[in-house]
Amino acid sequence: MTECRAGEAGVVAAAVSNPLVDWVGLDEGQESELRSAAVTPYRLDVLRRQLFGKAEHYFDPFVSPLLFFRSPGQGVPQAPSGVPSDDLEHLAYLERQDFFRQQLGLSAMSSGLSHNEGSDTDFREKPTRRKASKRYPSKSLGLRLPLFNISSDSVSPFAEQADELASELRKSFLRQAQMTDFGRKILLPDEFDDVDEDDQVERKAMLAEANGKVLLERTQSGLGVWDGSKEGVERVKNVAAWLGQKLVG
Structure with missing residues (x-):
């Protein structure tokens, strides 16, 4: 997300499996029933408390990359009473x-x-906040996001995060494609109907190109998208071949 400065050496392609890209968002799924007994909301909450000394640490976008693209939607919770961290x-x-x-x-x-x-x-005040979209990366950063190959499983507790990551990346690629036209308003797909027909055709072509830069594969094989099974090994080989093509290109 950050090591991809245009014209410099850096990340040009990335492949991820069942990415956990929003530690803050785990709180939203506490009441939902997960189909995997291996990863429960309770275990994830315990793991989060083991990994992060303070709540503000997992509100960092370098830990929860979806926060590059939007706000967390909630304030940083207060530390539990009687458990000072330092x-x-x-x-x-x-x-x-x-x-x-x-x-x-x-x-x-x-x-x-x-x-x-x-x-x-x-x-203590407990304000409720709506998630607010961020336009990442801004033009001033000079970043060009890498191509992404995202593998996700339908039974994974992170499936929705993978979907949102793919969606935000595609929006970002679409915005960057439209930035090349100075003075032209940057639109998202749901706003295309507001422009004339010729402009729609061009923008839809940009959308197709942006979507092609982010692959999202959804499987139904349990949490082991890249595991030692025959199917898992085959998926790893396919991803490796994809990375090889993008790096050479």
Whole structure:
């Protein structure tokens, strides 16, 4: 996503299998039933807490690449009470506790509430945010995204992430194709009907070219898209051949 500067040595093609590209988005699937017993929402949540010391770490787009293309759709959650991740955070935690105790004391004096009622979470705002699209990469970055070959399995808990990644990459390629025409408005496919017929034909040709730069293969073989099975090995060979062609080209 970032090592692809136009005119310089860098990544020109990428192949990924069942990519996990949005650690933030795991929270959205907690209530959905996954068909794979191997990877459950609980296990993913445990793994996330093992990998990242703070929630803000998995809100980094270098960890969750889909965030290059859109906002997370939610604010960074507060660290769990009583579990400071370092000494500075522990001091800040103690200061917050003193503040909350003072506020609770004042509240109890004015309304007769018990000093023990409430908690620090009572004072936290939990804003709801809509996901906002980002135009990545911007023209100022001078990046040219690599070609992508994405393999995904229909039973994988990451299947929707693979679909969204492919969709965002295609939109990005389409935008970049339209940037070559100075002064021309950049449109997405659902806006093509608003232009004249000749312009539609040209833009649809650009769309077909953009879609061809991102391959998405969906299988139904369990989580092992690239595994040791005969089918899995054959898929790996096909992807390797695709990479070879793109690197030579």
